[in-house]
Amino acid sequence: MNQTTAILPQLFVPGNGPADFIVQDFAVVMVVAAIMITITYKLKQPMVIGYILAGILIGPYTPPFSLVKDVSTINVLAELGIIMLLFVVGTEFPMAKLRSVGRVSLIVALAETLGTLFIVFFIAQYLGFAFYDSLFLGLALSITSTVVTVRILEELGMIKDKSSILFLGITVVEDILAISILAVLQSVAANGGHLQPLTLAISIGIVAAFIGGVLFLGSRFFPKIIDRAGKTNDYALLLIVILGLAFGLAFIAHGIGLSVATGAFLAGVLVAESNSAAVARILTLPLRDMFAAIFFVSIGALVNVTLVPQYILPAAILILTSFGAKFLIVTGILSRAKYDSITALRTGFGMSAAKGELSLVVVKGGQDVGAITSSVLPILGVVTIVTTFMAPYIIRFGSRIRIQSSSDDDDGDEDSSSKSAEEKAGG
Template sequence: MVEVFELFVRDFAIIMIIASVMALISHRLKQPMVIAYIAAGMIIGPHTPPFSLVTQIETLELFAEIGVVLLLFVVGMEFPIQKLRKVGAKASIIAAAEAAGTFLAGYGVGQLLGFSFFDSLFVALAISVTSTVIVMRVLEELKMIKDEAATLILGTAIIEDIIIISMLAVMQSVASTGGLSFSEIGISVGLVLAFIGGAIFLGAKTVPRFIDFIGKTNNYDVLLVAMLGVCFGMAFIAFELGISVAAGAFFAGVLVAESRMHSTAHILATPLKDMFAAVFFISVGALMDITLLPMFIVPALILIGVSFAAKFFTVWSSARAQGFSKLTSARAGFGLSSSGGELALVAAKGGADVGVTSAFILPMIGAMTIITTFISPYAIKYGWKFAERWRPKGSEDTATPKDTEKT
C-alpha cells in the first residue's frame, strides 16, 4: 500500500511539474493552455521514447474523468435554465441538421475509401460528434464563454450528444440482432429525456433551495462540499442511467446557477476545475501512440476535412435559416466543427463491442480525436476572428439578426 501511494505521489508530482513548465511556455507564446497540457501528456506518456515518466496510467485516467465532471459542472454554472431555453428549439434543429449531414457525408466518404458497411457507419457516427468539453474549455480560455454564439454552441452540442447516443443504440441493435429493437431504443431515449426533464423541472425546485440554505451558514467549506455532493450525485445518477457523467455534471451546474449563491459557488469551484481539467487534457496526450499514425494518417486526415466541412456547412446554413446573424452563424459553425472529442471514441468502441468493425477503426478514431483536439483552439480562435467581418458596424452581436441585419 505504501509503495503504491509513493508511486502515485511521484507520478502526480511529475505531471504537475511538467504541466506547469509547458503551461508557462504556452503563456509566453500566447497559445491556448489546452495545447500545453496535451504536449505535457505526450512528454510523460508511455508511448514517448525512451520510457514513460509515469507508472500509474490508470490513476491518470481516473483523475481525467474527475476533470471532465468538474469542468462540465463549472461550465453549467454559466448557463442557467432560462438561458438554455432561449436557444433550445433552435439548437435542436441545428443539432439534428449537423448530425444528419455529417453522418451522411462520413458514410459516403467511408465507402469511397473502401471501408466495409459497418466500418463506414460507425466512422460516420464518430466524426459526427463535437466535444462539449474541449470546445467549452477553449471558449472559456479565450474569454468567449458568454458570447451569444457560445450559448448556441453549448445548447447544440448537448442536444447533439443525445442524438449521437440514441443513434449508437440503434446501430448497435441493428448490428447485433440484424434488426431494429424498438423497445431498447425507446428505453434508451426515454431515460435520457427523463433525466433531462427531471433535472430541469424537479431539480430546479430543490437544488437551488438547498444551495441557498447551505449558503446561509456563511461557511465556504460547507458550501463547497455541498456543491460537490450535488455535482457528483447527479453525475452518478446519469451514469447509472447509461448517460454520460459529463451530462449529469453539466445539469448539476445549471441547477446551481439558479441559486442566489451561484457567483460564490462559481468562484469556489473554479480552482478545483482548473486542476482536474488540466489532468484530463494531459491524459489525452499521454495516451497518444504516435507510432501508429503512419498506418492510417491519410484516411484520418481526409475524414477530418470532411467532418469539418460538413459540420460548418450544416451549422451555418441551418443557423442562417432560423434567422441568426452571419456573425453568430459563422462563429457557431467554427465552434461546432472543430473537435471530435471523447464521445467519438465511445461511438467507435460501440462498433468494436458488437464485433462488426475492423481493428483499425478504434485507433484511427483515437488519432483523429488527438489531431482535432490540437486543431480546435486555433480553429475557434482564428475562425472567430475571421467571422468578425460579418459584425454589423456600430453594433454588438445578437441572437437573431432579424433584429439587426437582413443581409
C-alpha cells in the same frame, strides 16, 4: 487486526505501495503540464495544446519509456477531470438560459450537429472505420470547442458581435445535444452494441427519464438545499455540498449505463438554479482549471503516438469534412433566416473552427464502454491539436470580412452579448 497492521506499513513505505505510485503519477502530470503550459503561453497558443502535448510526453506509448507507472491512474484522473469539467460547464446553463437560446439557435444546433454527425459517419465508413468508431467520430467532430473559440473571440475583440451572440446560443444547444447523444450511444453500446429499434427506444427513454427527472424533480429540492448551505457563509460547507451533488449524480448516471458527464452536467444546471450560483461558480472555477488540466493531460497520455502517422491522412479528411459540413449548414440556415451575410459567415467560421473539450469527452466515453477501437483516440488527438492551432487564423479571417449590409452588425444588444459571452467564457 494483525493483517491490517501488516498491510499499512507497506502502503506508506516509499516505492513499495500503490499510494506511492499515485502520488508519483500525479506529481509527474502536474509538473510536466506546468512546463508545457509555460511554453505554449510564451508561444501564444491555446492551453489545451500544452496539456495534450504534456500528456503525450509522459504517456506509456511514447518512447523510450513511460514517466507514468500505472495507466489506471491516468484513467481515474481523466474520469475526475470529466466530472469537474462538465459540472462547471453546467453551472453556466440555468434552465431559464436554456429556454431563452431562441428558435434559430435551436434549429441551427439541431441541423448542424445531426447533419455533421451523419456526414462524418458516412465518410468514416467509406474510409474503412468500424461502425461504432464512425458513430463516435461523427459525434466528436460535430461539436465545437466553446472554451477555445470564446477565448479567441475575446482576443480579437469580437465578443460583442451579433455573430458571437448566435454562436453562444447555438453552442448551448449543441453541448446539451452532444451529452444526450453520447448517453444514448453509450447505453446502446453497453447493451450488446446493436442498434435495434426496441433497444434504441429503451436507451432514449432511459436518457430522457434521467434528464427529465433530474431537471423536473431536482430543480424543486436541490437549489433550496444549496441555498441553505450558502446562507451559513461557510464556503467549505457549500463547496462540499455542490461537489457531493456533482459526484452523486455522476455516480447515478454511471450506474444506469449513462456517461458520468451527463450526471455532472445536470448537477451544474441544478446549481445554476440556486441563488448561490455565483458564489458556487467562483468556488469551483479553480477546481475546474485544475481538473481540466488533468483531463487534457490524461487524454494526451492515452494517445498511442505510434499509431498517429498512419492516421494523419484520415484525420485530415475528417477535419475538412467536419469543417465543410458545419460551415455550409450554419451559414445556409442563417442566410435563409434573413440574417445578413457578415453575421452568417462569422458564425459559420466560429462554429466550424475548433474541436476540443467535449469532443475528447465523447471519445473517452466510447472508450469507457469498450465501443471503440484504439485508433479513434490518436485520430481525435490529431484533430484537436490541428483544429486548435487553425482556429485563431480561421476566425481572424472571418473577422476581416467586410460587407456593406453588415453596418449594423455590432450595434445594439452589446451589453447583453458581452455579458453572455463573459459568462460562457467562464465555463
